[in-house]
Amino acid sequence: MELLKVRNLKMYYKTLRGDVKAVDDISFEVNKQEALGFAGESGCGKTSAALAILKLLPSNGRIVDGSITLGDQEITKMSDKEIRRKIRWKRISMIFQGAMNALHPTYTVGHQISEAILMHEDVSNDEASERAQRLLELVGMEADKTRRYPHELSGGMKQRVVTAMALSCNPDLLIADEPTTALDVIVQAQVLKVMKELRERLKLSWMLISHDLSIITETCNRLGIMYAGKLQEYGDLAKIYKEPLHPYTQKLLTAFPSITGPTRELSSIPGFPPDLLNPPKGCRFHPRCAEAMEICRNKEPIFQEISNRDHFVSCHLYA
Amino acid sequence: MVNDVVVETHNLVKHFPLKLGFFQALVTKDLPKVHAVDNVSFRIFKREIFGLVGESGCGKTTTGRLLLRLVEPTEGEVLFQGKDITSISLEREMIKLRKNMQIIFQDPYESLNPRMSVFDIVAEPLRIQRVAETEEEIEDRIEEVLEDLDLTPPEEFMDRFPHELSGGQRQRIAIARAFVLRPAFLVADEPVSMLDVSIRSEVLRLLLELIEKVNSSFLYITHDIALARHICNRIAVMYLGKIVEKGSVEDTISKPLHPYTEALIAAVPVPDPTARRISTVLKGEVPSAINPPPGCRFHTRCPQAMEICRRKEPPLIEVADDRQVACHLHGKE
Numbered sequence: 001m002e003l004l005k006v007r008n009l010k011m012y013y014k015t016l017r018g019d020v021k022a023v024d025d026i027s028f029e030v031n032k033q034e035a036l037g038f039a040g041e042s043g044c045g046k047t048s049a050a051l052a053i054l055k056l057l058p059s060n061g062r063i064v065d066g067s068i069t070l071g072d073q074e075i076t077k078m079s080d081k082e083i084r085r086k087i088r089w090k091r092i093s094m095i096f097q098g099a100m101n102a103l104h105p106t107y108t109v110g111h112q113i114s115e116a117i118l119m120h121e122d123v124s125n126d127e128a129s130e131r132a133q134r135l136l137e138l139v140g141m142e143a144d145k146t147r148r149y150p151h152e153l154s155g156g157m158k159q160r161v162v163t164a165m166a167l168s169c170n171p172d173l174l175i176a177d178e179p180t181t182a183l184d185v186i187v188q189a190q191v192l193k194v195m196k197e198l199r200e201r202l203k204l205s206w207m208l209i210s211h212d213l214s215i216i217t218e219t220c221n222r223l224g225i226m227y228a229g230k231l232q233e234y235g236d237l238a239k240i241y242k243e244p245l246h247p248y249t250q251k252l253l254t255a256f257p258s259i260t261g262p263t264r265e266l267s268s269i270p271g272f273p274p275d276l277l278n279p280p281k282g283c284r285f286h287p288r289c290a291e292a293m294e295i296c297r298n299k300e301p302i303f304q305e306i307s308n309r310d311h312f313v314s315c316h317l318y319a
Numbered sequence: 320m321v322n323d324v325v326v327e328t329h330n331l332v333k334h335f336p337l338k339l340g341f342f343q344a345l346v347t348k349d350l351p352k353v354h355a356v357d358n359v360s361f362r363i364f365k366r367e368i369f370g371l372v373g374e375s376g377c378g379k380t381t382t383g384r385l386l387l388r389l390v391e392p393t394e395g396e397v398l399f400q401g402k403d404i405t406s407i408s409l410e411r412e413m414i415k416l417r418k419n420m421q422i423i424f425q426d427p428y429e430s431l432n433p434r435m436s437v438f439d440i441v442a443e444p445l446r447i448q449r450v451a452e453t454e455e456e457i458e459d460r461i462e463e464v465l466e467d468l469d470l471t472p473p474e475e476f477m478d479r480f481p482h483e484l485s486g487g488q489r490q491r492i493a494i495a496r497a498f499v500l501r502p503a504f505l506v507a508d509e510p511v512s513m514l515d516v517s518i519r520s521e522v523l524r525l526l527l528e529l530i531e532k533v534n535s536s537f538l539y540i541t542h543d544i545a546l547a548r549h550i551c552n553r554i555a556v557m558y559l560g561k562i563v564e565k566g567s568v569e570d571t572i573s574k575p576l577h578p579y580t581e582a583l584i585a586a587v588p589v590p591d592p593t594a595r596r597i598s599t600v601l602k603g604e605v606p607s608a609i610n611p612p613p614g615c616r617f618h619t620r621c622p623q624a625m626e627i628c629r630r631k632e633p634p635l636i637e638v639a640d641d642r643q644v645a646c647h648l649h650g651k652e
Binding site for chain 1: 584604
């Protein structure tokens with residue numbers, strides 16, 4: 001069952017030197033109770049795609065084309081007020097990158113969680129703080145931690161608090177942008193474990209954005225690989241892992257050092273990510289691709305499904 | 320073997336005193352201090368890549384800086400090529416030594432002076448050390464090191480400023496600055512943790528090639544034990560200022576002896592959906608280094624803690640050839 005359906009989404013940032021095509025014609029779905037991971041280098045448009053879904057765009061950003069439907073509601077056509085009242089927090093909520101450092105230093109975390117509830121739901125103060133306590137228990141903290149201030153908590157605890165906050169209005173879909181980037185390995189493992197358990201227990205849908213493929217493989221069951229504003233490969237995570245089709249995905253998967261198995265040479269991708277003001281013609285990956293052909297320089301590959309296997313790729317090798 | 324030791328530390332200790340308010344300082348007898356590094360001893364051999372692994376706050380960065388005497392040790396000594404560098408009092412002599420010991424910092428956005436061109440940044444160590452006689456010689460040396468780092472053509476990069484470069488290029492400039500003197504010993508403090516994955520392996524490859532070329536010894540500081548496995552020969556795992564386990568990288572990671580090493584390895588996310596890891600995640604967080612727990616510092620979180628761990632501190636003992644561990648589980652028997 002589809003929960004969120006994005007079709008041909010284009011999101012550009014207007015600058016003095018022209019449009020930055022941060023998200024350029026991408027299509028994907030998030031199904032009910034599924035977790036979709038979005039991976040890619042910094043500047044590839046993965047965060048912009050998430051911001052477009054919530055219409056949290058900066059003043060120079062705009063959705064140029066495409067549709068975003070949540071259930072049967074079209075988000076791109078809604079007014080800001082409608083989105084604020086009906087969509088954000090209640091249906092889709094987001095954990096921003098570095099959100100744990102954005103907690104207000106002079107309010108207790110309990111106050112900040114119940115504030116989110118009071119803003120969106122018609123409940124009494126007591127009920128809201130009661131719910132804040134339950135939420136902290138949900139993410140594996142003691143209920144009396146609601147009386148703590150952010151500086152009294154460690155990084156892992158603060159990350160749990162913002163996760164609890166994002167869950168405060170029972171959303172259907174949770175978007176998490178690099179939720180564990182600033183954390184140590186062991187704390188990261190703790191937070192990921194909590195997130196995985198939550199998804200199963202609350203029957204949530206997730207969209208996880210990260211540059212780290214191993215975090216996505218640990219927590220998600222679908223995967224989208226972004227490069228230069230475009231979705232290059234998309235589908236069932238286990239299938240992509242078993243048989244990565246796009247040369248970029250192949251390189252990414254072998255660029256990670258592994259703790260098990262034989263040590264091998266880490267693959268690297270020569271060159272640098274492209275400038276999205278003037279992306280390369282044809283396939284955007286061709287200047288860095290080892291298998292680039294003549295056609296890759298001239299013609300943009302079509303994003304298509306490979307023999308009905310729920311595995312999409314955008315590459316001339318499979319046309 | 321002993322002659323090949325490049326850097327050696329003996330019982331290195333670094334305590335940072337805490338700043339107290341005026342009245343607090345009057346009534347406090349024992350001034351509280353952060354036990355950043357406590358009794359750390361190891362050797363780095365010639366042409367070896369030695370990894371220092373641990374979570375943030377375990378003292379690995381402080382240890383790296385102590386080795387270069389960028390911070391003064393509270394106790395203990397650092398021998399560089401057989402000479403105790405902690406007792407050198409003349410700044411002039413220290414400068415001479417620094418020709419052979421360099422460091423690459425973690426964040427290339429902060430470690431490069433924004434007002435200096437790439438040429439000036441890389442030329443500065445040459446000028447301070449007076450190793451190149453003429454301007455042409457300086458230029459040649461810089462060209463060579465930039466080419467080694469795949470920053471080609473070098474002329475195109477020399478006049479640029481750091482803000483005109485990407486993160487990966489900046490870190491390569493930082494590496495060029497450290498390598499232009501061809502040092503015998505190099506400390507790298509998480510040199511690729513700020514970079515994107517696709518660029519990371521490229522920078523690492525270039526770094527390893529340069530080390531090979533210059534025949535340096537290398538201390539690699541990282542929190543990523545999987546990465547350490549790929550590039551280091553030997554590693555030491557640190558926890559709360561102490562080395563808990565030390566040995567060759569393959570043995571330590573395939574057969575970890577200390578429960579903390581085991582936990583660190585188990586926490587590494589595996590990029591393989593078919594091999595879900597057993598989720599025994601270590602509970603809790605690293606305790607404060609101001610009042611480290613008595614006995615074994617890890618006992619508060621150790622799943623195998625025994626009575627003795629709470630009372631007695633385990634010494635770092637040799638359990639096999641080139642394999643040391645500080646844990647009561649691996650006693651004399």
